[in-house]
Amino acid sequence: MSDAVETPARVTESFGRRVIVETSAGSRTSAELFGKRLTCVCGDEVMIRGPSQSSGDVAKVVSVAPRRSLFARTDSRGRTEPLAANLSLVIVIIAPNPEPDLYIADRYLAGAALAGISGALIVNKSELPGAEDPDFQARVNDYERAGYPVLRLSAKNEPTVAPVRELLINQSAMLVGQSGVGKSTLTNRLAPESERATRTLSDSTGEGRHTTVSTALFRLASGGELIDSPGVRDYAPPPVEDAMVQVGWPEILKLAPECRFNNCLHLREPGCAVLAALAENTLSARRYESYKRLLNIMRGLAPEYERRR
Numbered sequence: 528m529s530d531a532v533e534t535p536a537r538v539t540e541s542f543g544r545r546v547i548v549e550t551s552a553g554s555r556t557s558a559e560l561f562g563k564r565l566t567c568v569c570g571d572e573v574m575i576r577g578p579s580q581s582s583g584d585v586a587k588v589v590s591v592a593p594r595r596s597l598f599a600r601t602d603s604r605g606r607t608e609p610l611a612a613n614l615s616l617v618i619v620i621i622a623p624n625p626e627p628d629l630y631i632a633d634r635y636l637a638g639a640a641l642a643g644i645s646g647a648l649i650v651n652k653s654e655l656p657g658a659e660d661p662d663f664q665a666r667v668n669d670y671e672r673a674g675y676p677v678l679r680l681s682a683k684n685e686p687t688v689a690p691v692r693e694l695l696i697n698q699s700a701m702l703v704g705q706s707g708v709g710k711s712t713l714t715n716r717l718a719p720e721s722e723r724a725t726r727t728l729s730d731s732t733g734e735g736r737h738t739t740v741s742t743a744l745f746r747l748a749s750g751g752e753l754i755d756s757p758g759v760r761d762y763a764p765p766p767v768e769d770a771m772v773q774v775g776w777p778e779i780l781k782l783a784p785e786c787r788f789n790n791c792l793h794l795r796e797p798g799c800a801v802l803a804a805l806a807e808n809t810l811s812a813r814r815y816e817s818y819k820r821l822l823n824i825m826r827g828l829a830p831e832y833e834r835r836r
């Protein structure tokens with residue numbers, strides 16, 4: 528291949544300056560980023576050159592196409608770190624065990640919405656007795672009431688997984704969630720060739736042990752794409768203005784037009800339809816608390832936001 532020839536490819540895995548790309552012919556190969564200023568993440572559409580004698584024996588990523596979406600997080604130092612590009616769906620997985628932190632789930636769904644990406648919830652390990660717990664079920668139902676697709680399944684039980692295949696058709700979806708909820712088990716079920724490592728839960732704590740170390744994209748025979756990602760202990764979206772935070776709560780956003788003030792943040796304002804729904808118990812108090820928490824987190828990141836502008 529001549530050096531001047533560029534071919535399109537998709538980034539399926541990223542390790543800093545080195546990436547794995549899939550060519551349009553479907554083969555996967557290692558490539559390096561060309562030039563210091565170029566960065567890319569899993570899901571990026573890129574142009575590659577080589578490998579050829581003059582470019583060395585590894586292909587080079589020479590450009591990144593404009594992204595349809597960029598899913599990102601705020602890292603521990605308050606900086607925005609991109610996680611995946613060109614997603615259409617973020618699927619949060621929870622399970623009765625390890626014990627779910629639904630505030631993380633909410634922030635993931637908010638981060639997706641703020642990036643213009645749809646959200647869905649999977650409740651894995653549904654065969655465990657903990658899934659029958661009324662409190663657990665009530666909290667899961669909150670997501671259905673908010674308007675999210677919610678799938679209850681067992682990644683280990685093939686027939687229960689069929690609705691996920693249907694959900695993923697025509698989607699580029701990323702699986703996110705705490706360590707040990709079964710992201711890799713589900714990925715292996717949906718894309719057997721992915722061969723993602725899975726591990727048993729540590730006996731004493733029931734917490735996962737962060738088996739998955741990289742974010743990787745797989746094409747599904749049934750249609751669509753799935754990105755498996757490492758388990759997290761926390762997640763916060765990149766900083767946004769106060770008024771934007773409610774975009775992450777569809778049930779609050781739906782009520783907002785009925786508030787007396789069109790810049791209502793639903794905290795203490797008179798004539799607030801969100802506070803009224805809360806008083807009438809038609810809005811989940813936990814989800815509302817979660818909204819207030821993210822508002823506070825975003826205010827803590829405000830200096831960072833001002834700096835970026």
Ligand SMILES: Nc1nc2c(ncn2[C@@H]2O[C@H](COP(=O)(O)OP(=O)(O)OP(=O)(O)O)[C@@H](O)[C@H]2O)c(=O)[nH]1
Pocket residue numbers: 651652653654655680681682683684705706707708709710711712713724725726727728735736737738739740756757758759
């Ligand atoms: N009982 C039960 N266990 C499951 C199910 N799905 C996965 N597991 C188990 O849960 C444990 C964790 O699964 P993983 O797939 O490694 O979890 P993960 O979310 O990928 O974890 P990280 O890679 O650390 O983020 C493994 O022991 C799986 O066998 C399920 O449907 N039911």
Ligand SMILES: [Zn+2]
Pocket residue numbers: 783786787791792793794796798799800801802
């Ligand atoms: Zn309001």
